[in-house]
Amino acid sequence: MFRYTIRRFNLFAITLLMLTFVGFSILRLDAESPWAHLSYLQGWSHYVQELWNLNFGLNKQGYPIIDDIVVVFPATLELVFISFMLALFIGIPFGTIAGMRQGKMIDTIISFISMSGYSAPLFWVALLLIMFFSLDLELLPVSGRYDLLYEIKHVTGFAIIDAFLSDHHYKAEALQSVLEHLVLPCLVLALAPTTQIVQIMRASVAEVMTQNYIRAARIKGLSKREIITEHVFRNALPPIFPTLGVQLSSMITFAIITESIFNWPGIGRWLLNALANQDYASIQAGVMVVASFVLSANILSDLLGTLSNPLVRKEWYVNQ
Amino acid sequence: MLTNSIYQEEHIPTQFERFAKSYRSNSLAMFGMWCLILVVLITLTAQWIAPHDPNLQTGHLLVPPSWATEGSIEYFLGTDDLGRDILSRILTGSQYTFGASILVTIVAGLIGSSIGILAGMTRGLLSSTLNHLLDTVMSIPSLLLAIIFVAFLGFGEFNIMLAIGLALIPRFIRSIYTAIHAELEKDYIMAARLDGANDLYLLLNSVFPNILAIIAAEVTMALTLAIMDITALGFLGLGAQAPSTEWGAILGDSVELIYLAPWTVTLPGLAIMFTVIVINLVGEGIRQALNAGVE
Numbered sequence: 068m069f070r071y072t073i074r075r076f077n078l079f080a081i082t083l084l085m086l087t088f089v090g091f092s093i094l095r096l097d098a099e100s101p102w103a104h105l106s107y108l109q110g111w112s113h114y115v116q117e118l119w120n121l122n123f124g125l126n127k128q129g130y131p132i133i134d135d136i137v138v139v140f141p142a143t144l145e146l147v148f149i150s151f152m153l154a155l156f157i158g159i160p161f162g163t164i165a166g167m168r169q170g171k172m173i174d175t176i177i178s179f180i181s182m183s184g185y186s187a188p189l190f191w192v193a194l195l196l197i198m199f200f201s202l203d204l205e206l207l208p209v210s211g212r213y214d215l216l217y218e219i220k221h222v223t224g225f226a227i228i229d230a231f232l233s234d235h236h237y238k239a240e241a242l243q244s245v246l247e248h249l250v251l252p253c254l255v256l257a258l259a260p261t262t263q264i265v266q267i268m269r270a271s272v273a274e275v276m277t278q279n280y281i282r283a284a285r286i287k288g289l290s291k292r293e294i295i296t297e298h299v300f301r302n303a304l305p306p307i308f309p310t311l312g313v314q315l316s317s318m319i320t321f322a323i324i325t326e327s328i329f330n331w332p333g334i335g336r337w338l339l340n341a342l343a344n345q346d347y348a349s350i351q352a353g354v355m356v357v358a359s360f361v362l363s364a365n366i367l368s369d370l371l372g373t374l375s376n377p378l379v380r381k382e383w384y385v386n387q
Numbered sequence: 388m389l390t391n392s393i394y395q396e397e398h399i400p401t402q403f404e405r406f407a408k409s410y411r412s413n414s415l416a417m418f419g420m421w422c423l424i425l426v427v428l429i430t431l432t433a434q435w436i437a438p439h440d441p442n443l444q445t446g447h448l449l450v451p452p453s454w455a456t457e458g459s460i461e462y463f464l465g466t467d468d469l470g471r472d473i474l475s476r477i478l479t480g481s482q483y484t485f486g487a488s489i490l491v492t493i494v495a496g497l498i499g500s501s502i503g504i505l506a507g508m509t510r511g512l513l514s515s516t517l518n519h520l521l522d523t524v525m526s527i528p529s530l531l532l533a534i535i536f537v538a539f540l541g542f543g544e545f546n547i548m549l550a551i552g553l554a555l556i557p558r559f560i561r562s563i564y565t566a567i568h569a570e571l572e573k574d575y576i577m578a579a580r581l582d583g584a585n586d587l588y589l590l591l592n593s594v595f596p597n598i599l600a601i602i603a604a605e606v607t608m609a610l611t612l613a614i615m616d617i618t619a620l621g622f623l624g625l626g627a628q629a630p631s632t633e634w635g636a637i638l639g640d641s642v643e644l645i646y647l648a649p650w651t652v653t654l655p656g657l658a659i660m661f662t663v664i665v666i667n668l669v670g671e672g673i674r675q676a677l678n679a680g681v682e
Binding site: 096 | 527529539616625635652
């Protein structure tokens with residue numbers, strides 16, 4: 068395991084280093100910035116040093132970019148985290164059901180629903196949901212993170228926790244407002260990963276169900292629940308861990324779209340604004356932050372997957 | 388099948404005939420294929436079958452679709468806030484959305500498959516490095532890549548297509564590489580090799596027919612992703628720009644009309660969803676038919 072971990076971290080470091088070249092090149096696009104006048108390699112080594120100290124530079128208005136990132140990045144993380152949990156909680160049970168009853172009626176229904184959910188363009192679904200829940204029924208808010216009536220102090224950057232920590236007399240109302248604003252964006256963002264997890268889980272469970280040890284468990288007379296919890300889950304879950312990291316990267320794509328529709332003050336919308344203003348320093352910072360987040364999540368899920376799945380671990384060392 | 392012939396079989400069906408027979412028996416896939424042919428025909432002939440000029444401002448603003456009481460047959464799917472005919476816009480938009488994604492997929496598929504084949508047929512340092520490196524490159528979100536491309540090259544559908552293609556290539560390399568590697572380990576390949584087959588022969592006659600199903604699945608996936616990304620970027624205003632009839636751009640144009648004229652938002656979205664579902668039905672059908680003898 069130690070050598071595997073070292074290998075992974077090496078890969079992570081190399082990829083990050085390659086990314087810094089991209090970030091530095093974006094920074095040099097602005098002809099007026101001092102970076103454009105340095106020689107490439109010298110400027111790059113200087114740039115990496117600055118990144119190491121978490122100094123992302125100044126944006127077009129002359130404020131440090133890191134202050135912006137500290138505000139917008141947690142907003143995205145909150146959205147992504149809640150949607151991901153939602154996707155796991157819906158996706159794993161339904162995927163398991165579909166996989167257990169492969170070819171039956173309920174499998175066809177679940178598969179068809181998950182395929183149409185996957186085929187619908189995300190921004191369109193978001194607009195339809197806004198049309199129905201916000202404009203027709205007037206149940207849920209259209210955009211933003213909470214009503215501006217409430218003043219929620221920035222502590223952790225996660226609106227739920229911040230609202231919970233605030234000590235105003237309207238704490239309960241503020242929390243309710245935050246939750247109401249979360250519903251639609253989270254549902255929209257959870258749609259694609261849920262369908263993906265259903266499909267991955269279905270394939271994984273279907274694979275396990277054909278194995279002889281499941282038949283042996285049946286012959287032993289174990290109940291259905293025992294078979295599922297002790298044999299199916301134990302063998303079907305570990306192979307899907309590494310793919311969860313890949314899911315996260317496509318979720319970032321979807322999060323940028325969701326944020327722009329729901330006016331969610333996250334890093335995606337901020338990045339799009341920076342792009343429209345041609346604020347290259349901000350674009351550079353946004354790209355670096357998002358990419359390193361995705362990379363680390365990927366490496367982590369890979370390590371976790373290998374750690375929890377002895378088969379892969381042994382195979383890796385055998386192939387060495 | 389009932390015949391008068393007393394001999395068991397006069398004609399052994401070829402691989403393609405077996406595939407076609409199996410595909411035809413799947414009614415959902417056949418439905419998907421006819422719809423896909425329709426979409427392709429529309430894409431090829433859009434300029435001639437569109438009833439109006441897609442960018443002509445007719446002066447009839449926000450006419451609802453023909454099935455609404457105030458609608459007219461003249462503008463079958465209604466008009467938008469500038470009085471442009473929505474049916475014509477959606478028809479011509481198929482070229483910028485569906486046509487463009489097919490182009491991107493073909494180019495990315497060709498490049499990715501050739502690298503994947505090269506890496507798959509060799510082994511050792513190169514292929515193991517490739518394997519791990521691709522995993523990491525694949526983890527960069529496609530929209531982030533598109534943002535980087537826009538920062539360098541500026542807004543526009545062509546630049547977006549480059550970014551999407553670049554995001555698709557690693558997927559192709561990865562899946563083809565894995566498929567070939569898994570196939571090469573099997574015994575029948577060893578048998579063919581002992582018969583004296585060289586690498587090229589092995590690839591074309593032994594490996595390739597057996598990984599067709601994986602290629603079909605990958606192409607379907609890539610096409611879906613390409614459509615999703617092109618429309619999403621058009622919607623965000625990074626890709627196709629405002630007067631363009633790209634489906635995502637149409638949607639992005641009419642977001643502010645969502646309350647006043649919902650059909651301007653729902654109809655282009657339905658077009659996107661229909662196309663993607665049809666592609667997936669056909670892809671799934673092809674995969675099942677190819678696997679029919681194996682599974």
